[in-house]
Amino acid sequence: MIVSVKNLVKRFDKIVAIDHLNLEIEEGEIFGLLGPNGSGKSTTINCILSLLKYDKGSIEIFNKPMKPDAYDIKKDIGVIFQNVAVFDELTVYENISYFCSLYVKDRKEVKRLTEEAIKFVSLEEFTKFYPKKLSGGLLRRLNIACGIAHKPKLIILDEPTVAVDPQSRNKILEGIKELNKQGATIIYTTHYMEEVEQICSRISIMDKGKIIATGTKEELKEMISVGEKIKLEVYNMNEEAVKEIRELSGILSVKYDNSLLTIKSSKGRNNLVRILEYLGAKEIKFSQVYTELPTLNDVFLEITGKELRD
Numbered sequence: 494m495i496v497s498v499k500n501l502v503k504r505f506d507k508i509v510a511i512d513h514l515n516l517e518i519e520e521g522e523i524f525g526l527l528g529p530n531g532s533g534k535s536t537t538i539n540c541i542l543s544l545l546k547y548d549k550g551s552i553e554i555f556n557k558p559m560k561p562d563a564y565d566i567k568k569d570i571g572v573i574f575q576n577v578a579v580f581d582e583l584t585v586y587e588n589i590s591y592f593c594s595l596y597v598k599d600r601k602e603v604k605r606l607t608e609e610a611i612k613f614v615s616l617e618e619f620t621k622f623y624p625k626k627l628s629g630g631l632l633r634r635l636n637i638a639c640g641i642a643h644k645p646k647l648i649i650l651d652e653p654t655v656a657v658d659p660q661s662r663n664k665i666l667e668g669i670k671e672l673n674k675q676g677a678t679i680i681y682t683t684h685y686m687e688e689v690e691q692i693c694s695r696i697s698i699m700d701k702g703k704i705i706a707t708g709t710k711e712e713l714k715e716m717i718s719v720g721e722k723i724k725l726e727v728y729n730m731n732e733e734a735v736k737e738i739r740e741l742s743g744i745l746s747v748k749y750d751n752s753l754l755t756i757k758s759s760k761g762r763n764n765l766v767r768i769l770e771y772l773g774a775k776e777i778k779f780s781q782v783y784t785e786l787p788t789l790n791d792v793f794l795e796i797t798g799k800e801l802r803d
């Protein structure tokens with residue numbers, strides 16, 4: 494086991510930030526911790542890293558108890574925090590080299606690893622730049638390079654793509670997949686469901702300090718009753734018709750707003766056929782039919798009754 498968290502409880506005075514949380518992360522996973530702002534993702538990470546004292550529970554990393562002075566464990570962990578943490582007085586090259594030298598003593602090896610990290614995040618043209626001269630996306634890439642240059646076995650990224658342009662975001666996500674291919678286990682926290690769907694092999698969904706569901710994205714979507722979302726543009730719909738569609742078999746909910754009819758149906762075949770037959774029989778005209786499979790937001794909505802919000 495790479496990370497094992499048992500019964501973790503963390504309070505800030507009266508706020509219970511983490512409420513009896515359990516996590517097991519195995520070697521080779523890209524593990525996603527998905528939850529809205531304030532759900533407890535960063536607090537969980539800070540406890541895992543022994544940066545925060547917790548009230549109850551136990552944490553093991555690489556099958557050894559994690560403690561504030563467990564340097565043998567820490568040298569094999571790379572952390573990339575939400576807030577960029579680099580030195581303004583050092584250039585791109587000097588920053589990466591500095592962070593790498595905290596873990597690696599041999600100077601030649603530090604140079605080799607620094608150059609490799611620069612190449613990995615495509616900052617070759619910016620090695621002599623100071624952080625203040627970098628755009629937001631490039632700065633994030635520097636932050637990542639500083640966290641991974643020493644080739645850690647476990648890489649923890651806490652919301653590394655907040656306020657990043659789409660191009661840098663994709664580069665970051667592709668980079669994470671590559672680090673995983675090279676052998677690193679990844680923990681990735683975010684409130685963007687698309688990101689965990691794109692890269693994570695397993696996902697835990699958090700809300701109010703608790704893990705409310707865990708599985709692959711397919712398993713999570715299997716847990717809920719929504720099978721698909723059907724959207725149709727319909728122009729002459731009255732309340733009676735909305736009510737009758739709601740009563741068709743396999744229909745979970747119906748919303749009609751601004752000529753758009755949104756229907757959530759349960760798993761199973763022929764839901765769309767039944768709706769179209771009904772509209773045909775009632776001579777209700779429609780155009781544009783879209784169907785969507787459930788998203789992780791639907792999973793969150795069904796379990797918690799509220800939107801994950803993107």
Ligand SMILES: Nc1ncnc2c1ncn2[C@@H]1O[C@H](COP(=O)(O)OP(=O)(O)OP(=O)(O)O)[C@@H](O)[C@H]1O
Pocket residue numbers: 505508509510528529530531532533534535536537652684
């Ligand atoms: N140092 C602190 N003192 C008091 N309360 C805190 C502290 N840090 C976090 N909290 C509270 O603990 C809860 C969990 O916060 P946390 O930052 O872990 O959530 P998060 O999921 O990482 O959210 P975000 O994406 O906004 O960082 C929140 O209610 C937050 O207000």
